[in-house]
Amino acid sequence: MEKPPPPTHHPRHEVDAPEPMKVKGALSALFALLSSFGLASVLLLLLTVLTLFGTLEQKEFGLFVTAKKYFSSEAFIVFPELYGRKWPLPLPGAFWVSALLFVNMVCGGLVRARKGWKKVGVLISHFGILMMLFGGAITHFASTRGAVKLFPGEESDATISFTDYTVEVAELADGQPEKIYSLPSDLFKSRGPNDPLTAEFSELPFDLEIQGWQHNAVVQQGEGEGRPGAGPSINGFYLQAIDRNEEIERDFAGAYLRVVTNDGEKRQPFISTGRDAAPKTVKVDDRTFSVRIRKEIRPLPFMVKLEDFDYAYHAGTLRPKFFKSVVKRTHPEDGTTELATIRMNRPMRYDGYTFFQASFGHLDEDPQKEAFSIFEVVNDPADAWPAISLVVVTIGLGIHFVMMLERYLRTASRRLEKEKSAKKEATV
Amino acid sequence: MHLFFQTSILAVAALQLSSCGEESDYTQSDPRRVTTLDGGGKVDATDEQRFFGGEVKATTPEIAAQQPIESDFTSEAPDGWIKQPTTQFRLLNYSFGPDGEAEAYLSLVQGQPLDNINRWMNQFDAPEITVGDMNGLPEVRLFGNRAKVVEARGAYKGMGRGAVKADWALLGVVGVYSGQLATVKVLGPPDVLSAQRAEILQWASSIAAAE
Numbered sequence: 001m002e003k004p005p006p007p008t009h010h011p012r013h014e015v016d017a018p019e020p021m022k023v024k025g026a027l028s029a030l031f032a033l034l035s036s037f038g039l040a041s042v043l044l045l046l047l048t049v050l051t052l053f054g055t056l057e058q059k060e061f062g063l064f065v066t067a068k069k070y071f072s073s074e075a076f077i078v079f080p081e082l083y084g085r086k087w088p089l090p091l092p093g094a095f096w097v098s099a100l101l102f103v104n105m106v107c108g109g110l111v112r113a114r115k116g117w118k119k120v121g122v123l124i125s126h127f128g129i130l131m132m133l134f135g136g137a138i139t140h141f142a143s144t145r146g147a148v149k150l151f152p153g154e155e156s157d158a159t160i161s162f163t164d165y166t167v168e169v170a171e172l173a174d175g176q177p178e179k180i181y182s183l184p185s186d187l188f189k190s191r192g193p194n195d196p197l198t199a200e201f202s203e204l205p206f207d208l209e210i211q212g213w214q215h216n217a218v219v220q221q222g223e224g225e226g227r228p229g230a231g232p233s234i235n236g237f238y239l240q241a242i243d244r245n246e247e248i249e250r251d252f253a254g255a256y257l258r259v260v261t262n263d264g265e266k267r268q269p270f271i272s273t274g275r276d277a278a279p280k281t282v283k284v285d286d287r288t289f290s291v292r293i294r295k296e297i298r299p300l301p302f303m304v305k306l307e308d309f310d311y312a313y314h315a316g317t318l319r320p321k322f323f324k325s326v327v328k329r330t331h332p333e334d335g336t337t338e339l340a341t342i343r344m345n346r347p348m349r350y351d352g353y354t355f356f357q358a359s360f361g362h363l364d365e366d367p368q369k370e371a372f373s374i375f376e377v378v379n380d381p382a383d384a385w386p387a388i389s390l391v392v393v394t395i396g397l398g399i400h401f402v403m404m405l406e407r408y409l410r411t412a413s414r415r416l417e418k419e420k421s422a423k424k425e426a427t428v
Numbered sequence: 429m430h431l432f433f434q435t436s437i438l439a440v441a442a443l444q445l446s447s448c449g450e451e452s453d454y455t456q457s458d459p460r461r462v463t464t465l466d467g468g469g470k471v472d473a474t475d476e477q478r479f480f481g482g483e484v485k486a487t488t489p490e491i492a493a494q495q496p497i498e499s500d501f502t503s504e505a506p507d508g509w510i511k512q513p514t515t516q517f518r519l520l521n522y523s524f525g526p527d528g529e530a531e532a533y534l535s536l537v538q539g540q541p542l543d544n545i546n547r548w549m550n551q552f553d554a555p556e557i558t559v560g561d562m563n564g565l566p567e568v569r570l571f572g573n574r575a576k577v578v579e580a581r582g583a584y585k586g587m588g589r590g591a592v593k594a595d596w597a598l599l600g601v602v603g604v605y606s607g608q609l610a611t612v613k614v615l616g617p618p619d620v621l622s623a624q625r626a627e628i629l630q631w632a633s634s635i636a637a638a639e
Contacts, residue, residue, distance in 0.1 A: 060553075060583065158463035170466070177466050179459040187454055195450035202457040219479040235475055270475075277480070278473035290469055299461045367547070368539065 035107035043101040050094045053080040068248075070094050073140070095140065102133040121400025128392030135385025143380035146298055147358065150325075151372045155305035157332075159377040161185065161296040165253035165274055167210060168297075169201060172281075172288045179203075185296040188213060188253065193231075193241070198260075205284045208291065209258040209269075214241045217254030217273055231256060231271075239271050253293055259284065298379075301351055303330040307339065309373045311360055323360050325373045342375065354378045501534060504634040506627040520635065524624070530616025532628065534635055536608045544602055544609055545578050552580040552598065568601060569633045570610055575603025577629065581618055597621045601632045 033039060050070055057080060058066035070078055075093030079086050109126030113119065146159030164185035170177035181201050191197065197210040212231045217239050224230030224238025231239040239254050254273035259282050260266050270280050272293045279292035304327050311323035324343045329350065330336070340348045348355040358376040363369040470477060499514050505522055509532070512521040518533040537544070546556040565576040577599070584596035597618035603610045612632045614621060621628065 156464050158465045160465060172471065175471050177462050180462055180466060181456050182460050183454065183456055187451060191450050196452060197450070198453050200453070200455040202455060203459070237475055237479065271479075273479075276478045278470040278478045280478065281472045288471070290471070292469070297460075297463060297465050299463050303464075367543075 031107060031112075034103055035112040036104075037108065040101065040104050040108060043097050043104060046092060046097050047094060047101070050078075050091055050097065053082070053091070054094070056080075056082055071140075098133055098136060102130065102137075105130050105133065118403065121396045121398070121403060123396070124399060125393045125396030128389045128394075128396055131392060132386055132389035135382040135389060138382035138385070139380050142382070143378055144298060145379075146296075146377050148304065148355075148375045148377055149372055150304070150306035150327075150375075151363075151370060152306050152309050154372075155303050155330075156300075157303045158297050158299045161298065162249040163251070164189065164296045165215075165293055166296040167199065167208065167255075167257070167272075167291070167293055169204065169208065170279075170290045171204070172290055177290070182296065204289070205287065206259045206261045206282070209260060211256045211258070211269075212239060213253070213255045214239060215248075215253055216244045216251035217241050218252070218275070219254070219271055219273055234269055234271060237271055239273070255293060257291060257293075259291070261285075300353065300377075301332075303332065304328070304355070304375075305330065306373055309360070309371060311371060323357060323373070325357060325375070327355070349383070352379055352381070352383065354380065354383060500638050502636055502638050503534075503631055505631055506624060509631075525616055525620040530614070530620045532612070532614040532631070535611045535613065536605060537611065539609050541576065541602045541604075541609060544611060545576070545600075548578060548598060548600055548613070549580060551585050552582045552596075553585065554580045554582060568629050570601050570603035570612065570635065571605040571637075573603050573605070575601045575610070575632075577601055584615065599625060599628055601629070 054066055054070040057069075060082070069075055071094045073093075073095045075095060077090050078093055080089055080091070081087065105126055109129070110123065113123060113126065115123065144161070146161045148156050148159050150156060165188055166183050166185045167188075168180060168182045170180045172178065181204065183199055187197065191213045193212045193214060195213065197213075199208045199210065201207070214231075219237050220230070220240045223233050224240065225232060227240070229241035231241075234256070239256065245251055252274040254271065256269045257272050257280070258267060258269040261284055267282075272280055272291065274293050274295060276292060279290035282289045282291055306325055307328050308326040309323070310325075312321045314321045322344065324341060326339060326341050327348065329338045329340060340350070342348045342355055342357045344357050347357070354377070356376040356378070357373070359374045360371055361374065362371050499520055501520050503520055505511070506524070509522045509524040510528065512518075512523055512531075514521050517535050517537075519536060520532075520534040522532045524530050524532065542557070542559060542562050545562060549556050562576060565578060567574050568577055569575065578601070580598040582596070584593040584598070595618060596615060599614045599621050601612040612635070614628050
């Protein structure tokens with residue numbers, strides 16, 4: 001008998017499937033990958049590794065730089081740098097790992113997961129994890145951070161941003177600011193030297209033209225023309241761009257500003273930088289204004305006074321052992337006051353603001369002189385989300401545990417019943 | 429589905445494009461509250477006062493030569509060093525190096541040599557040294573007396589709260605003068621300091637009280 005010809009094997013990719021089928025197949029494969037348990041495991045492992053390296057590295061390079069390196073949305077690939085050397089271990093940035101985990105949890109933990117009353121606990125805990133990740137995104141994009149530095153007895157009702165610069169115009173009366181117009185710092189975060197801005201102030205008799213914005217600059221004396229990174233000279237000074245610091249809080253923004261009065265008079269431009277010792281004084285229509293570039297000041301809804309500051313060094317060293325601050329909060333509406341103690345790992349949370357005991361220092365950097373306390377103040381709309389999401393996860397896992405326990409007990413009792421009746425039958 | 433993909437990609441691209449570029453006009457209508465951090469600042473300050481607190485930071489030896497700087501101390505600075513205005517804590521003050529980043533200054537302070545050396549070590553997160561270690565440090569003459577030479581390299585954190593210079597070097601001299609601790613602190617890029625190490629120590633030895 002003649003053997004039938006062997007079946008022709010067509011590899012999958014050679015099959016001429018219709019176009020919509022191919023797309024559907026690709027989409028299904030993508031969804032299967034995005035919703036897979038394997039991907040979730042890999043991402044969670046990566047987050048653990050990133051957190052470990054970030055924690056170790058921040059001891060060497062500081063919290064701000066390390067947090068930016070590992071957790072910012074600009075960090076796509078990071079290389080750990082520990083004990084003085086860069087490790088040849090490329091890792092994905094934690095922001096993008098978290099974003100992918102969010103997608104994975106939505107696809108796998110909610111959409112693809114089996115639904116029904118039996119799975120309600122698991123679904124609740126998945127929802128809790130999603131809430132935690134989403135809260136992280138809100139914190140990343142919407143929270144503001146600033147500092148408050150206080151000597152004992154000193155008080156403050158505002159924080160100053162670590163990194164965000166703004167242009168500020170203040171109307172002066174007897175040399176003191178009466179009204180302050182502060183442009184939003186978001187206007188300057190990505191601005192470059194070739195992005196001019198005209199700021200209009202609806203209550204002021206002039207506009208402000210802002211040109212040549214530099215994120216880190218220094219004023220130099222002489223002629224800048226022709227030098228790389230240098231702006232034009234005005235009255236013998238020019239603005240020289242310099243490289244940004246790794247710790248961008250050390251940067252000093254600068255720009256060329258010009259007042260244009262409402263009747264069209266264009267005044268001579270002037271230079272302003274974040275490191276200026278004094279603002280530029282501008283007089284228009286018998287009104288006096290100060291104009292300056294500075295780090296953004298954000299008013300607090302309450303006053304904080306440093307009542308007491310206590311610190312100690314390890315014996316025989318200048319290494320801090322502990323430091324704590326006792327602060328008094330005063331509410332401007334009714335004048336009521338409350339005392340609170342802030343320690344290194346015990347922040348004060350109040351009215352949407354969290355005060356962390358960040359560090360301390362001494363006048364003139366001299367340990368013999370008076371000490372001051374520095375707080376990092378975070379205003380985070382999603383401040384409570386991690387705690388709430390943990391509660392949600394706990395409730396979900398609790399429900400799941402109780403349901404599994406109940407199922408186990410039911411099965412066990414059924415088995416017991418069966419064994420009993422089998423025993424009875426055997427006895428009979 | 430194909431059409432859906434194309435439309436999605438176009439929509440994302442359009443969104444990306446619309447987010448490119450910076451606003452060129454902005455209207456600010458509401459003032460913010462005046463806070464305790466809002467000092468008035470000097471009114472009618474000159475450019476010199478605004479930029480340099482009244483004193484012009486010299487960027488070239490020619491500018492420095494035009495502005496005689498008062499100091500109670502003299503020294504023989506190496507070529508290319510630029511004399512800078514003195515302050516309460518910088519009784520002699522110089523900048524040097526290709527970008528003028530390196531700084532060298534003399535201070536007179538209260539305290540013990542070991543405490544001061546370990547304060548510098550802490551600024552570099554370097555291990556603190558003991559009296560025995562200090563006794564073994566190399567010596568030069570400062571104000572005619574024996575003084576210890578201290579060196580460190582690494583991330584320098586002595587520039588104020590949170591500020592760090594990633595790779596920085598210190599060449600310091602600690603001695604005594606007139607019952608006070610005399611310190612010469614030279615900070616800057618490691619290659620600049622190592623290239624001028626001998627000149628720096630020679631400069632430290634040349635420091636003397638003005639007649």
